[in-house]
Amino acid sequence: MSGPNSTATKRRRRTIPGSFAHTFDRLTERSRARAGVLVLSLLAMIAIFADLLASDFPLICSVDGTVYVLPAVTHPASLTGLDNEQIANAHAGFAIYPVVRHGPTTQSADRVARPSRGHPFGTDGSGRDVFAQTVHGVRTQLGFALLAVVAYVTLGALLGALAGYFGGSFDFMVQRLTDTMSSMPSFVLVLCVQAALPHPDLTTLFLTIVAARFAEVTRLVRTEVVDVSSRDYVVAARALGASPLRVLFRHVIPNASGQAIVSATFGLGAVVLLEAQLDFLRVGDRGRYASWGQVMSDVRQRPEAYWLLFFPGVFLLVTLIASNLVGEALRDALDPRAFSRKRR
Amino acid sequence: MLRYMLRRALWAVPTLFGVSFVVFLLTTLLPDPKSRLTEAERRTLLAKPESYLELEERRRQLFLDLPRIVNVTPEDVRSRTDDALDHLEKDDEEAAVAGATLVRLGGAALPYVLPHLDRLSPEARRRVATALLPLGARMGLDLPDTTVSQDAAFLFWKHFWDDRSTDFTGPAVKRNVERYVQKATPARARDLEMVDTFALPALLVALDGTKDKEALANVTRLLAHATQRSSPLGVTATDSEVARSVADWQSWWFIHESDFVVREGTIRMTASVGDTRYAKWMTGAATGRLGLSSRDNEPIGKKLASRAPITFAMTTLAMLLAFAFAVPIGALTAWKRGLGINRTVTAVLFTAYSLPTFWVAQVLFSLADVRSYAGVALPVVALAITAMATLSRHQRVSILEVVQSDYVRTAKAKGVSPFRVAVFHALRNAILPTVTLAGFQFPALLGGAFVIEEVFGIRGMGWETLRAIEAHDTAWIVVTVLLSAIVTSVMLIASDVALGALDPRVRERQLRGRLS
Numbered sequence: 001m002s003g004p005n006s007t008a009t010k011r012r013r014r015t016i017p018g019s020f021a022h023t024f025d026r027l028t029e030r031s032r033a034r035a036g037v038l039v040l041s042l043l044a045m046i047a048i049f050a051d052l053l054a055s056d057f058p059l060i061c062s063v064d065g066t067v068y069v070l071p072a073v074t075h076p077a078s079l080t081g082l083d084n085e086q087i088a089n090a091h092a093g094f095a096i097y098p099v100v101r102h103g104p105t106t107q108s109a110d111r112v113a114r115p116s117r118g119h120p121f122g123t124d125g126s127g128r129d130v131f132a133q134t135v136h137g138v139r140t141q142l143g144f145a146l147l148a149v150v151a152y153v154t155l156g157a158l159l160g161a162l163a164g165y166f167g168g169s170f171d172f173m174v175q176r177l178t179d180t181m182s183s184m185p186s187f188v189l190v191l192c193v194q195a196a197l198p199h200p201d202l203t204t205l206f207l208t209i210v211a212a213r214f215a216e217v218t219r220l221v222r223t224e225v226v227d228v229s230s231r232d233y234v235v236a237a238r239a240l241g242a243s244p245l246r247v248l249f250r251h252v253i254p255n256a257s258g259q260a261i262v263s264a265t266f267g268l269g270a271v272v273l274l275e276a277q278l279d280f281l282r283v284g285d286r287g288r289y290a291s292w293g294q295v296m297s298d299v300r301q302r303p304e305a306y307w308l309l310f311f312p313g314v315f316l317l318v319t320l321i322a323s324n325l326v327g328e329a330l331r332d333a334l335d336p337r338a339f340s341r342k343r344r
Numbered sequence: 345m346l347r348y349m350l351r352r353a354l355w356a357v358p359t360l361f362g363v364s365f366v367v368f369l370l371t372t373l374l375p376d377p378k379s380r381l382t383e384a385e386r387r388t389l390l391a392k393p394e395s396y397l398e399l400e401e402r403r404r405q406l407f408l409d410l411p412r413i414v415n416v417t418p419e420d421v422r423s424r425t426d427d428a429l430d431h432l433e434k435d436d437e438e439a440a441v442a443g444a445t446l447v448r449l450g451g452a453a454l455p456y457v458l459p460h461l462d463r464l465s466p467e468a469r470r471r472v473a474t475a476l477l478p479l480g481a482r483m484g485l486d487l488p489d490t491t492v493s494q495d496a497a498f499l500f501w502k503h504f505w506d507d508r509s510t511d512f513t514g515p516a517v518k519r520n521v522e523r524y525v526q527k528a529t530p531a532r533a534r535d536l537e538m539v540d541t542f543a544l545p546a547l548l549v550a551l552d553g554t555k556d557k558e559a560l561a562n563v564t565r566l567l568a569h570a571t572q573r574s575s576p577l578g579v580t581a582t583d584s585e586v587a588r589s590v591a592d593w594q595s596w597w598f599i600h601e602s603d604f605v606v607r608e609g610t611i612r613m614t615a616s617v618g619d620t621r622y623a624k625w626m627t628g629a630a631t632g633r634l635g636l637s638s639r640d641n642e643p644i645g646k647k648l649a650s651r652a653p654i655t656f657a658m659t660t661l662a663m664l665l666a667f668a669f670a671v672p673i674g675a676l677t678a679w680k681r682g683l684g685i686n687r688t689v690t691a692v693l694f695t696a697y698s699l700p701t702f703w704v705a706q707v708l709f710s711l712a713d714v715r716s717y718a719g720v721a722l723p724v725v726a727l728a729i730t731a732m733a734t735l736s737r738h739q740r741v742s743i744l745e746v747v748q749s750d751y752v753r754t755a756k757a758k759g760v761s762p763f764r765v766a767v768f769h770a771l772r773n774a775i776l777p778t779v780t781l782a783g784f785q786f787p788a789l790l791g792g793a794f795v796i797e798e799v800f801g802i803r804g805m806g807w808e809t810l811r812a813i814e815a816h817d818t819a820w821i822v823v824t825v826l827l828s829a830i831v832t833s834v835m836l837i838a839s840d841v842a843l844g845a846l847d848p849r850v851r852e853r854q855l856r857g858r859l860s
Contacts, residue, residue, distance in 0.1 A: 176358050176359065176362060177362065179355075179358075179359040179362070180358075180359050180362030180363050180365075180366060181366075183359055183360075183363060183829050183832050183833045183836065184363060184366070184787075184825060184828065184829040184832065185786075185787035185788070185790045185791050185828050185829075185832055186787070186791070187787075187788075187790075187791030187792075187794065188787075188790060188791055188794060188824065188825060188828045189825060191791075191794065191809065191813075192370065192809070192821045192822075192824055192825045193370060194813075195809070195812065195813035195816075195821050196370050196371075196816075196818050196821050196822070198816075269698070273700050276700065276702075277700070277702050277791075277795055280702050280706075280795070281702075281795060281798055281810060283810075283813060296702075296703070296706065299706060299710070300706070300799070303709075303710050306710070309703070309706055309707065309710070313700070313703045313707075316700055316703065317695075317698060317699065317700065317703070320698040320699075320700065321694070321695060321698040324694070324697065324698050325694075
């Protein structure tokens with residue numbers, strides 16, 4: 001089956017085991033996935049600790065004798081209306097500042113400013129700090145994408161598993177549904193639904209993405225479940241008298257979930273990209289949260305402001321590459337014959 | 345092969361039906377202007393029948409007065425008349441609107457009003473008769489002096505019906521319309537103006553039946569008179585003006601037919617399915633009545649004809665470009681696997697595969713002068729990059745597979761020249777999966793094209809869609825989703841069929857009847 005014909009083994013055979021080249025080959029094979037995971041976790045760290053990197057408030061400060069820890073997170077009432085400058089100037093006491101002393105949504109007077117000490121990535125069209133937006137953007141973009149992916153993969157996998165396992169008219173209906181949904185280009189669909197809605201916001205975007213993307217997972221999982229359902233261990237479980245639902249959830253789904261996991265990993269990048277594209281086109285509500293696409297869209301008014309396009313773009317690209325790296329590595333790991341597997 | 349194509353096409357029917365349903369649901373996202381009214385606003389509106397009817401008219405344009413899927417009680421002129429009479433009889437808050445509605449329904453409603461006047465209480469019939477007086481004026485009757493007696497209006501309508509009820513029969517009106525189309529004498533026009541909207545069904549039939557410009561102009565004049573809507577065609581109207589006017593009246597009739605015809609028996613049963621939002625919308629879309637763009641009042645169909653070719657041409661070009669580069673790149677990287685540069689090429693391909701299209705487009709746009717010679721090709725290049733990378737990677741994998749196959753080894757062992765092996769044995773077999781992938785690439789390319797058009801300011805479907813979003817032009821948005829879904833389905837079918845045509849093994853499987 002897989003062994004002698006698979007590309008990986010063949011390539012390894014060309015190099016002498018133990019040699020530098022061999023180690024290098026094996027390392028690159030694994031290090032790709034490792035690099036992807038590393039980058040994704042780094043992004044996750046940035047997302048979690050975004051407030052330490054860029055914030056309107058100091059990390060720790062003492063104002064008028066009271067010590068505040070992470071006021072940007074706790075939002076103490078006595079500090080409302082103040083910012084880093086005022087705290088530094090008007091109030092005696094000590095303060096530890098974040099790397100960049102601007103929050104993602106605060107607008108300053110100098111618009112489209114070049115990168116400088118105060119604004120390492122410059123500012124955007126409405127005077128917001130690009131570094132803060134990029135860093136906090138990791139949180140909003142990845143967080144949103146993660147939620148959406150979990151939702152649509154769960155929905156898609158459940159539908160696919162039920163359809164593949166029980167078959168019959170339900171299966172038929174699910175197949176027609178997936179055909180229908182996958183014949184609409186997801187970006188066009190999401191764009192148009194957001195446009196047709198009277199009040200588009202993140203919730204509707206979330207629902208639209210789930211609706212536009214679950215079909216792909218459903219199809220993958222359904223095929224896999226149909227395959228797994230005829231395996232010996234499933235037949236054995238049934239023969240032992242396990243209830244259909246137990247067979248489905250204990251034996252079929254765990255063995256058929258590989259495709260869903262792979263699809264989820266690729267989907268993370270896809271959803272981030274989709275949202276960035278929508279924001280870049282200025283569809284949906286703007287300005288209430290940090291977003292890479294929004295920053296990048298400002299470059300259309302000021303084409304010379306390369307920093308608007310460059311910094312968030314690099315973050316976006318890195319996210320996409322990492323998600324694709326991990327996705328491919330997972331696919332290869334889960335399915336040794338992934339090379340030859342085609343859609344349908 | 346033809347059988348397989350037919351079967352695939354047949355399977356696409358439920359899919360497209362589903363798509364149409366999803367898109368229809370999209371249209372129901374539209375806000376209903378009536379539901380947003382407060383109770384107080386509703387009362388003020390009811391007191392002003394003109395503005396109330398105008399609001400109703402706006403809802404009807406979007407079929408919001410109809411139920412979504414099934415119409416249990418399809419309306420016709422009789423039910424509408426009875427409803428209005430009911431309100432007038434009770435003299436409730438909707439009486440003013442009911443009076444105006446009766447006048448709007450016009451002559452078509454008279455057979456269901458006038459014979460029943462005797463049965464009403466004296467006050468009620470006075471109200472109804474008075475409410476109908478504007479209709480009398482429209483029909484060109486000598487109106488009675490209502491100051492003489494309270495019952496003057498009632499007696500006037502009673503006498504009118506005694507004299508004229510024979511005119512309000514289908515065959516009589518049909519004959520009159522036919523004669524009028526042949527030669528439009530003032531007397532014949534007068535006869536038809538007298539029956540008012542009762543002549544509408546026959547007039548619409550005449551509108552379909554004749555090509556004569558003068559006759560059409562005459563018919564539209566009568567239509568405009570009875571419905572008090574839009575200006576009739578002038579004598580000097582050009583052909584395109586006539587055509588537009590005819591189309592305009594047909595789409596008006598499509599919406600308002602239920603106001604002027606009686607539905608009984610089987611027609612009533614069909615109406616319970618046909619007179620729904622979904623059915624109306626579907627028939628409209630299928631017969632090319634896509635409506636007007638709410639942004640600039642241009643017909644959607646015309647707009648589509650000027651925008652869609654740009655987008656699809658761009659997508660097709662990008663696809664061809666991606667292919668032209670992907671096949672050699674994929675083949676070379678796979679064939680010359682030992683070369684050191686390969687790792688770099690693979691890394692570059694992987695990066696290109698992950699590149700966001702809009703970002704590439706914007707960078708290229710910023711770097712290059714769009715009006716220059718190279719600027720014309722840039723959008724296509726930007727669009728093609730991701731597709732090219734994807735296809736190259738797949739091409740590489742499929743060549744790697746083929747290279748290790750027995751028949752390539754046999755060919756090599758036979759002493760076939762390396763070039764011949766590469767091109768005729770390996771590439772020919774390895775290119776097949778890539779062909780199929782082209783179909784799957786299409787949706788992504790289409791999405792990318794939408795963004796690129798916006799970046800480069802190309803006036804294709806994407807550009808138009810974004811303008812439509814600003815103007816909340818749902819008609820355009822809906823058509824965009826529908827069209828892209830149809831084209832995508834066709835592309836998927838085409839790539840399946842193409843694969844079958846190129847690969848005998850696949851063809852056999854397809855013909856054996858397993859779809860997936």
